[in-house]
Amino acid sequence: MSGIEFRARVRLGDFNLDAGFTAAEGVTGLFGPSGSGKSTILRLIAGLIRPDWGRIVLGDRIVYDSAAGIDVPPHKRRVGFVFQDGLLFPHLSVRRNLLYGPWVRRMGRPAALARTVEILDLARLLDRAPRTLSGGERQRVAIGRALLSDPAVLLMDEPVTAIDQERRAEILPYLELLTRESPRPLLYVSHAIAEIERLTGDIVLLKDGRVVEP
């Protein structure tokens, strides 16, 4: 299969996560109240946290398997991560943020740059510093940066939550366009069900670190 297969157990302080699901190509929503383990799952997939036990498969690559002793480091997982508050590199311009992935991978100038800049409407922002951007602009750059690293899967952790209500309407169309153009699996985390329903019908419901039936 070419989607995401996830099964993991991890204990983080008082919080216990024990969840499993599969996600096909296209968008899958991860929905649940705060503290239900949504962000933890994305971090486990990206390799930023290590599970106590589990197996994570991205497309045809096993990136983690506790039984087989496989643990691919984050920089080799080819995961595009969009964080809640963008997390652009504050010391780099928008352009250099966008080209960070291709640069560290020595891939040269990515062919997708022009199209990405166009879709996300970034042309005017390229020479700006991240601190001068609005919340919505920052998220668009963050999405572009993740895309340009040519990821096998995209993970978005509440990408519009930090943006005020009116501006959210600006960014969701970009996401819709993006998900139509790109066939790779996208896990979209949110605690707002309306936001997820706008993007997909495939929803994984989480509660207290477990997957529950809708």
Add this chain to the structure above:
Amino acid sequence: MNLSPEEWQAIWLTLKVAILAVLGSIPFALGIAWLLAYSRIPGKLLIEALISLPLVLPPVVTGYALLILLGRHGWLGGFLDREFGIVLAFRWTGAAVAAGVMGFPFLVRGIRLSFDAIDRDLEGAAATLGAPRWLVFLTVSLPLALPGLLSGAVLAFGRSLGEFGATITFVSSIPGETRTIASTIYALLQTPQGDDAVLRLSAVSVVLSFGSLIAAELLLRVGKRRLAR
């Protein structure tokens, strides 16, 4: 203000010692600050206490420890002399070592606080974009810690300028070799006609130290602006 050749010599020597002290300790400070901020080694508290020891120990004790360790017949000093012909005791390079040790806590603290202030997810973002750990360090952690490093370096530099106790114990006060501003002032105070020179060199000390403190504060402000998102 007219400074005598001996006074100029002391000023240049002090600056030379302080610059070597800071530049020489930066690689070590970076390594230790990295260990303290990023690794999960046990005994961090002990390492921190050991590094900060020169802040609270009588400087003469630090100087004596250096003499035991790095003196010509010291544990490490004897080895350096035999194997590499490097002698630190009673040389200006030894004064730089003493000044470096005294300034080291400021340097490590400056870098470490900057490392701690960096959002770990920011480094995580760099990793997911394809950067291995060492490249994340070079392209994200280090540039963001640069203002802290510079600020710590300037404070360590300021501390080095004023170093006296450990220096005079380890390398004595040899004119032209190890007689820095501080030890010149001390020597002058022992002579009846030294008052004017003491005043002049004290003024130089105040200006240099004050300048370092202001520079350190300005660098920290640049750093805060840089981290602002």
